[in-house]
Amino acid sequence: MKLLIEGKAKKIFSTKEKNTLVQYFKDDATAFNNKKRKQFKSKGILNNSISALIFKYLNENRIKTHFIKKISEREQIIKKVKIIPLEVVVRNYSAGSISDKFKIKQGKKFKEPIIEFFLKSDELNDPFMNSAHIKLLNIATAKEIRYLRKLALKINVLLIKLFSKIGIILVDFKLEFGKSNNAIILADEISPDNCRLWDKKSKLSLDKDLFRHDKGNLINAYEYIHTKLNRKLNV
Numbered sequence: 219m220k221l222l223i224e225g226k227a228k229k230i231f232s233t234k235e236k237n238t239l240v241q242y243f244k245d246d247a248t249a250f251n252n253k254k255r256k257q258f259k260s261k262g263i264l265n266n267s268i269s270a271l272i273f274k275y276l277n278e279n280r281i282k283t284h285f286i287k288k289i290s291e292r293e294q295i296i297k298k299v300k301i302i303p304l305e306v307v308v309r310n311y312s313a314g315s316i317s318d319k320f321k322i323k324q325g326k327k328f329k330e331p332i333i334e335f336f337l338k339s340d341e342l343n344d345p346f347m348n349s350a351h352i353k354l355l356n357i358a359t360a361k362e363i364r365y366l367r368k369l370a371l372k373i374n375v376l377l378i379k380l381f382s383k384i385g386i387i388l389v390d391f392k393l394e395f396g397k398s399n400n401a402i403i404l405a406d407e408i409s410p411d412n413c414r415l416w417d418k419k420s421k422l423s424l425d426k427d428l429f430r431h432d433k434g435n436l437i438n439a440y441e442y443i444h445t446k447l448n449r450k451l452n453v
Contacts, residue, residue, distance in 0.1 A: 226252060227265070227411060233295070243269075243292045247411070249430040251343050256429065263291045264440040269407040270294055271447045272377070276404065279376050281369070283404040284396060299396025299405050303338040303357055304347070306366055308374045309390040313414055314427075316390075325421065331374055333367055338394070365402060366395060373404065381415065384446035386424065389414035410440050 219231035219240055226248045231240040243262035248255045266288065273285035286295040309316055312326040316334075335347045337355075352358050358366065370393055381388045391413040394406035406412075410425040417424060424439040 226255075227262075228407070237298050238286065239296050239298050240289070241294050241296045241407075243407075247426060247429045247436065249426065251340060254430070258429075258437050260437060261440065264437070264444050265407065265409040265411055266292050266294060268409045268440070268444050268447060271444075271451050272380070272408045273404075275380060275451055276373065276376060276408075281373055281376065281404060282401065284398070296405075297398050297403070299398045299403060301338075301394060301396045301405060302366075302402070304352065304366070304395070305336040305338050305344060306370050306393040306395065307334040307336065307390060308332070308370050308393065309334070310374070310378065311387065311389045313389050331371060333370055335363075362402065369395075369402070369404070377408070377413075380447075380450070382418075384450050385418045386443070386446070387416040387418055387421075389416055410443055415443065 219233060221229060222232055222239070223230040227244050227246055229242040229244065231242060233240055243266040245257045245259060245261045246255060247258055247261060270285065270288040273283050277283055277285060284296040284299050286297060288294045309332040310328060312322040312328070313324050316322060316332070317324045335349075335352060336344045337347050337351075338344065349360065349363050352363055353360060373393065374388075377391065378388050391408065393404065393408075395402050396405040397403075413425055414427060415424040416422065423433055424443055426436070428434045428436045428439055
């Protein structure tokens with residue numbers, strides 16, 4: 219296999235099949251646009267398994283994704299897509315940057331989900347974008363933007379339902395999408411690296427905030443999420 223792309227937490231390799239790739243999960247954790255980083259043993263193994271469980275669940279619920287199958291502890295086969303350079307953030311509660319920017323008390327439940335777009339660019343520090351910016355830079359058409367919003371909301375409903383069943387609040391999360399045969403499908407990963415997850419009873423973090431803000435044991439939290447999801451989805 220040939221290494222095609224190496225990101226902060228994953229590597230993408232070519233395969234013998236022209237329409238598939240291998241996605242490899244690293245042990246690296248990064249925060250604040252890579253200003254803070256550390257390796258955690260087995261983090262990549264846990265994220266691979268968690269993301270595979272979630273993507274399989276979404277596939278079964280008629281969300282088209284790039285995920286095909288998990289093939290090893292750290293690897294999964296995915297469809298080859300052209301990534302749309304947008305990060306789509308869905309917020310159900312106030313936390314993180316939205317609390318800081320607007321002085322909203324952390325933990326406030328929104329009446330309806332808030333969807334935000336950010337340009338996928340480390341160089342520019344992933345700036346916020348509105349629909350006009352997205353169209354100006356020819357990243358997506360007005361129709362595609364509406365579809366991304368609709369799809370993100372549908373995924374949100376499914377994930378809220380899934381996490382609620384295992385006693386976890388889905389505070390917010392980041393999605394990335396790509397195009398395959400001109401169709402927009404879900405790509406990248408869904409794991410505690412790009413979700414903000416709180417325990418329903420204690421409200422304690424079970425995600426990368428543990429590393430970001432030195433709040434606790436990251437691997438223990440990821441193992442807890444994995445165990446809960448595995449039991450729920452593999453009964």
